[in-house]
Amino acid sequence: MTHNAEWKVGVSLTEEGGTTRARAVLDTGAGQLVGRGSARCNPGDAEVASIGDELAASRAMRDLAGQLSRAADRDLAAMGVAPDPPRTAYGWPQDAQSRPDMGH
Template sequence: MTHAEEWKVGVYLIEDGGTTKARAVLDNGKSTMVGRGAARCNPQDLEVPAIGDELAASRAMRDLAGQLMRAADKDLLAMGAAPPDPRTGYGWPEDAGP
């Protein structure tokens, strides 16, 4: 059975006074999820906006990824799957190779 979908993620950044805030918004066509992240520039460091953007965006996407994993865990439990191994979660371990 073939299955194809397109999920869109938008990352929105705002910098104000040395703090960069990010929102990662996932829209799968049925619902949306929002991850949030922030980064602050140390007052003694040079201000490089690109670094703050990268840090805040990565933190927002990590937050979003955690929400997706928790949603998948909840859905799997609802389908009768055994609780996940806390070390690897459901499915194959991320480092499983060929």
Template sequence: MTRTLEWKLRLDLSEEEGTTKAEAVLDTGSEKLTGHGVARCNPTDVDIPSIGDELAASRAMKDVAGQLMREADREMEAVGAGPPKGPLGKPYAWTDVSS
């Protein structure tokens, strides 16, 4: 089976008094997932707006990604292919590569 899909992501950013807020909306065509992210500039740090944009945007997209993963987990479990039960094995980590 071959299919092609286009999912659209809208990302809105706003900044006010050292706080950047982001809203990410993923439109799959059949549903919309909305994620939020916030970044605050420490008053003692240099205010570099692009850093706040990147942090808030990444946090909003991470929020959407988590929702998408939870939805996929629910759908897999509904067809009997859910996550394994019981204790999980050691997670793969970057340090494992150099061992």
């Protein structure tokens, strides 16, 4: 099965009072997702607009990527093939409380 699609992403940036805000819009043709991000310039730092733009845009796109990933997870769950839940990188596993060898 071959499938081709073209999705468009646009990023708009605004800076006011030392804060840069970014808005990243993904247009799939069937709908849109919007990611947001911001960056503030430390008052003691030199103002370099491009750095604020880069930080705010990357944060907006990270937000957008997370939304897209969660949408895919929901779609998979609706089809009955949901991914395994994320595992905790530290601490006891969730089932440890019910295990007799764990002292509970």
